[in-house]
Amino acid sequence: MKIGFYPGCSLTGSSREYNESVVAVAKALDIELIEINDWNCCGATAAHAMNEELSLSLPARIMAMAEKQGLTEVVVPCAACYNRLKVTQHELEDDTKRSRVIDILKMPYQGSSRIINVLQLLEMYGAENIKAKITRPFAHKVACYYGCLLVRPHSILKFDRVEDPQSMDTMIKMVGGTTLDWAFKTECCGAGFSVSRTDLVAKLSGNILKDAADRGAEALIVACPMCQSNLDMRRGAINKTLETPSDIPVIYITQAIGLALGLSAQELGLKRHFVTVEL
Amino acid sequence: MGHTNKVSDLQSHTGVEVMRCYQCGKCTAGCVLASEMNYPPSYLMRLLQTGTKPNLDKVLSSNSIWLCLNCENCLGRCPMEIDIPKMMDYLRTQAIKENKLHPDSKPIIAFHKSFLDSIKNTGRLYEMGLVLSYKFRTFNFLQDLSIAPSMYLKGKLHLLPEKIKDRRSMKRIFGQTIENAKTDNK
Amino acid sequence: MSKIGVFICHCGENISATVDVERVAREIGGMEGVAHAIDYKYMCSDPGQTFIKEAVKKYGLDGVVVGACSPRMHEPTFRRACAEAGLNPYLCEMANLREHCSWVHEKSEETTEKAIDLVKMLVEKVKKNKPLDSIKVPVTKKALVIGGGIAGIQASLDIANTGHKVILVERDPSIGGHMSQLSETFPTLDCSQCILTPRMVEVAQHPNIKLYTYAELESLEGFIGNFKAKIRLKAKSVNYSTCTGCGACIQKCPVKKIPSEFNAGLGTRTAIYVPFPQAVPNKPVIDRVNCNYYKRGACKICEKTCQVGSIEWDKEDEIITEEVGAVVLATGFDVKGTDFFPEYGYGQYKDVLTGLQFERLASASGPTFGEIRRPSDGAVPKKIVFIACAGSRDPAKGIPYCSKICCMYTAKHAMLYQHKVHDGESTVFYMDIRAGGKNYEEFVRRAIEEDTVNYVRGRVARVYEKNGKLIVKGVDTLLGGEQVEIEADMVVLATAGVANCGSEQLAQKLHVSYDPYHFFAEAHPKLKPVETNTAGIYLAGACQAPKDIPETVGMASGAAVKVAALFSNDELVREPVVAVVNRLAPPLYSTCVGCFMCETACPYNAIEHEEIKGRDGSLIRNSARVNQGLCQGCGTCVAFCRSKSIDIQGYTNEQVYAEVMSLLND
Structure with missing residues (x-):
């Protein structure tokens, strides 16, 4: 099975081993991870602490890119990114905020991709497989x-x-x-x-x-x-x-x-x- | 008693109604950094409830708003469901606007700024660049000197930044949000 | 042409200060059909009423409109005056010039004009009024009391002592309710069982009380004075007429590990059991869910033990019908369990207890015979923390209200603990101390000053277990939010009082309103606290809202008086404001087409089917008929009737239409 994948900055740098283990386990469980094209940083705590619109626009671009790629479900192993993406998706259910962000991004955004964390991924698509392959x-x-x-x-x-x-x-x-x-x-x-x-x-x-x-x-x-x-x-x-x-x-x-x-x-x-x- | 309308501004921006707080203190009881704060969260709520200018100034110039980690323990347990973390976000923005910054905020703001600079320029976090930029902002050159080499050896530090292709989108996002807000203030 | 008399009251200055009452009387006096119009300072006074009576006779009035206060206040007064003068009382109407006009507007031309309009509307209505007769219904002088806790016990005894019969229905195998579980009671610290059990015995022995334990209300039909109650007598599996209550069966029952409801889960009981030694009746029932015989078809040890052959394996639930004239609801409350609190360990810590569990620990009849010991290891706790407002005043948990009794029982718990464990340390985390009540505040002060209970103002964020201790993370808000951490041996949560399970379904069976938290709703928060919105059904105790014993007992006696007052009449007189289906001359008989939309719409089951038959007995048509005893005059059927065949007497479509048109015709 295939699923969208947003690694986030930490997983490419200081937390490389998380990325490596996510990729290796996914492979062992026959899950194909499709990385979001040209993804950007979610803004993390910094954007959140400094400016609300920025903290919504950065994750919104990531999800807009995922939508463009037709990814209906995206796994986000980093808990911080997962949190930012989920909260942004929730905040952008508000029409005013959503149209403002779309205006900033100059990209369509629907909020239609389902964002899941790595535990949900393993639970939903891996549990049976894991048991069999221990x-x-x-x-x-x-x-x-x-x-x-x-x-x-x-x-x-x-x-x-x-x-x-x-x-x-x-x-x-x-x-x-x-x-x-x-x-x-x-x-x-x-x-x-x-x-x-x-x-x-x-x-x-x-x-x-x-x-x-x-x-x-x-x-x-x-x-x-x-x-x-x-x-x-x-x-x-x-x-x-x-x-x-x-x-x-x-x-x-x-x-x-x-x-x-x-x-x-x-x-x-x-x-x-x-x-x-x-x- | 200079009552200000800043508390109603807070409400219109964040939806947080400070008058809902009945001072049970559950937020403070569970806050991991309350003991480090000038005013723990429940005390901060009370200062806001008075609505007087001196008390609001106390809030904005306290270290409390900067020490909040947004871990959301308070919100998770608040019987009145008051979104204190969201309120803290707003109060930080206000403190910057009014330039009432507690000294404790300096390294934290420096870190956030360095972090955002990195994203603005490359679209992703460039950890090496972040640390260097942070050190220049804080003149704290010795910090973390011990762990950086190990990080590098374990393959955790890139010497060069990863850049996204569409970097113009980052310029636009920053230009229309955080930089836009700054010019508004001037 | 009509001859209407109009009487405008000044209500002292209440109306006349803002409304030009003389102009109102003058202008209304010029209306078509108005024979007489005056104004007067106090129309409700004796001279005022005399004006009305004399005018009725002098002018031969066929309708009266009094422009005064709310009809809630004085409609009966003025209608009685009219009746005394020989006018059908339902031809008298009131225009509310006070609450609807003078009290809510400034003095102005417009205010006076509004007053004129209000009176005008009623004049037009009265022209269409028809003489009505009040409805008389007989009264069955027997009461049904549901719930055998202290509320039900008190209500039953009070009614029974007025000489009327009472049916008392209790869901559990014994009466006694929560009060029988309590240790000592605030603020006097007298033993709960000592004061309760004599009452329980009195109920069982009272010649006027018929007690059904292990029984539940199945359905209730009828109306005030004339209810028909179906009661399910759950199979006890024990024949009470032969059982001597010797208890041998209980001792031999091999299923011993069932959590005891009476001990709030802290002790165990057998499958054949009496809930507690002082139970009334003191005879066992078999819990079929846990009994080996009902589960697996084998065991029957109790039967072998029983000397008198009282075990009835095949006994089935029995449904009996009782006719009663009034119902008292006294179904009590429940408390939230510790599993309701994620932050206090989801109920997984054995030494985190509810207040009710602590009562059992402190009670001489409890699992530890009154010694305070930890359920986990039996040790006497040296440090104990009480957390008030656990779940109460907590909108995030869906319980915004104050449970009212917790401040007092928490003070009592801490006090009892200090009395029993002299070297113990107790801490109470509280938000406010609500000790309104005779000797209540003094009681709390005693806990703090004499028994050195440590009161800390602040809530507890979380409790977790470490090395056999419970770590309590609280705060002292009076010290500017200083964090307080206590390593406790036991934590007692004053958990929220909530509506008893099944109260929503019961309310629906009885057509009684309930609040969002499933407590039964009183008819008026101040002036009708024991009545419900359904006539003849009354409330007693904590089924209406959490309350303590004195309040419960007071309310139960109040409900009993209401029942006694009702039973003091042989017949009931009711306002004829009920729905009627129109009847016409043959060949039409009625415009009702028998669609029975009204039947589905009626919340009171007041719509009946009527077969209209010709002289030869052949069916002409089916039509709806209203049971005037059941109908509450709500008018829902009127809105639903597609052929406009139903009307509310006194508020017919024609009358309301006339009122509206009087405004539009200007």
């Missing part, structure tokens, strides 16, 4: 970390439940893992300030890692490149806030599933992590 069960005790952007605002995203979401846990259990009941599933790690306020971010991320460590997690499973790079690349700064430094790896859900499907660490980009992954 070669090496992912027999690890992990903490699934959803962060903010995947589940909030619930009224717009309507994905999973607000507090204590379950979709990632279900997926991990399906490939043979056990998941922890823990307290920081949807607490913000502060990634938006990763560069500008590393001090605060280290503290917030520290709380998250500490709770997972206290409960005996072997790894944190994520579906957001912001969370991953924050918890992984900033580990040095984070550990300075913790009494006991943590070496729990932070891996993507697609990497965990890839491992279960027998894909190699190389194919899944596991070597690119700062915190060594030995699973």
Whole structure:
């Protein structure tokens, strides 16, 4: 089967391994990803924080390009991009805003492409296939970390439940893992300030890692490149806030599933992590 | 008591009705950065409810609006469904317009600006460029020096930007939105 | 030609200050068909009424219009005056010159002109009025009380003590309701069961009360004074006439792990069970959903144990019919469960309880015999957090209202905890303390000052479990929003009081209105708090809105008085403002074509089928007929009738048309 694909900037740079694992897992599950032509950045928090029209126009162009290509469904692995695209689609249901944005873009925009995240992709089109293709069960005790952007605002995203979401846990259990009941599933790690306020971010991320460590997690499973790079690349700064430094790896859900499907660490980009992954 | 109509501006721009807040404090209780803020979210709501100019100035020149991560925990739990994150977006824009910026905003604005510059020029985020531009804006050259080489070695940093073909569309989008807004103010 | 008398009231200055009443009387006096028109300071006073009576006689009036206040206020007064003067009271109408004119407009020419128009409309209407007779219906002097909690118990006893018969229907196997589950009651801390159980026994023994437990209302037909109630007696599977209530069957029942409803899920019960030791009646029922025999066809241990052979396996539900004259709804309320709260753990933490569960822990008859212990490990909690307004005052959760009783019972819970666990620490997170009521505020102050309960003003964002503790993330808004984190051993949520399950369906069966939250609606929020919009059906207790015991008992007695007042008459007199299907001379008989659109439209089931037959008994036509006892005069049928064959007496199409035309003809 074929599906539209919006990788977003992080997946081409600092989160390459997410892209690699998404592509590898999709291939293993016979899902063909069709990248949106000439896609641009969604604007992320910066556009959102600085100017509303800009924050709507950038994602709108991406979706307009997808529509032009006839992509009725687009998977967006980056939780931040997924959030921006979904929220924009919702905001542009307002006629005034929509016509203003179309005017800026000089492109037709309908908002007709269905935007899904990577968990929905796996759930809808991969679940049966994954079960059939497990070669090496992912027999690890992990903490699934959803962060903010995947589940909030619930009224717009309507994905999973607000507090204590379950979709990632279900997926991990399906490939043979056990998941922890823990307290920081949807607490913000502060990634938006990763560069500008590393001090605060280290503290917030520290709380998250500490709770997972206290409960005996072997790894944190994520579906957001912001969370991953924050918890992984900033580990040095984070550990300075913790009494006991943590070496729990932070891996993507697609990497965990890839491992279960027998894909190699190389194919899944596991070597690119700062915190060594030995699973 | 200089009552201002800025609170009604806030409502017309964001749909947020500050009078709905009954000060239960649930937003503050769950806010990950409330303890760092000059005024935690519920306190900020109260300042806005008074509608007086001194209190509005307090809001705009506080670090609270800049420390908000838009994680939306507050909105998710607010019994009155008040969209505080949306309100924060608006208040940040206002603070820039009125040039009432708390010192804590500087690195954050610098980051956002560097980020947007990158997109404007190439259509995508050029992480290397972002970091360099940010450093020039903040004169903080030492920050992140330790992780950059590892990033490069792990293939996570491109030395050259990726550019989209239709870069003119980016110029147009920026020209008609954020740059347009700036000229409006002058 | 008509001879109408018009009487314009000044209402002190209420009307005359803005309306030129003399001009109104003068101009109306010149209208065609008006024989007499005057104005006077207080038309409702004795001299005012005398003016009307004398004028009726002197001028031989065949219609009266009083331009005064709202007919809600004085229509009965003026109609009675007319009747005393020998005029059919329904030939007297009121024009509302106060609420509809003087109170809502400034003094001006236009205001006076509006007043003239209002009176003019009524004059034209009265010309078309026909003499009507009030409707008389007999009264069945027996009441049906639905719900056997404290509201139903109080209402039943009060009605029964006036000498009238009462049928009390309770859904559960015992009466007692929520009050029987409570530990001690605020603000006096007297034991709930101690004050309730004697009442329960009194109900069971009262010669005027017939008690049906494990029963539900199936349907209700009829109208005030003349209801027919069908009651489903659910199969108890135990013959109560032979059962001695020895309890041997309960001890031997092998199905022991069913969560006990009485203990709010904190204890267990068997499949054949009595809900609690003080139950009335104190005889068991078999829960067929959980019983081994009904599930798998084998077991019957209870039957072997029973010395008197009371088990009835094949007993089926029975439907009985009772004729009653009035109904009291006392179906009570329910509380939200902990699973309603995502932020407090979706109900997955065993030591996060509802207030009702805490009542069971604190109650001497509860699963811990009154000791406060954690359901998870049985330990006595050293730190306990109470969260008020859990779900209440929370539009995001669909419950914008205040549940009213939580402030008080939370203070009581904290107090009981401090009394039982002397070294314990209790914290109450609250938004406002609503302690309106006799000795209520003093009670809360006592909790704070004497029992050192820590009251923190702010809501709790979330609760999660870590290392056997419940981490409570709250805030102290009085300290400018300082975050407060407490590692608690137990968390008690004062969860919202909501309408009882099934209340919506019950309301529909009874044609009683209900609010958006499925609480039954009173007829008037201030002046008719125990009446419903359906005559003869009254409300008692928390089925109308959350309320505490004293209020519930007061309301139940109020409803009982309404019933007693109704039963003090042998016949009921009703306003003849009901629908009628027209009847004409043969060969037409009626313009009604028998389409029965009116029947589908009628919310009160008042439309009947009538066969119009010739002298030889042959069917001429089917037409609609209105049951005047059931009809509430709402007029929906009139709007639906395609052949214009139905009219509301006193508000016929012709009359309304005349009113409208009087305005257009100027």
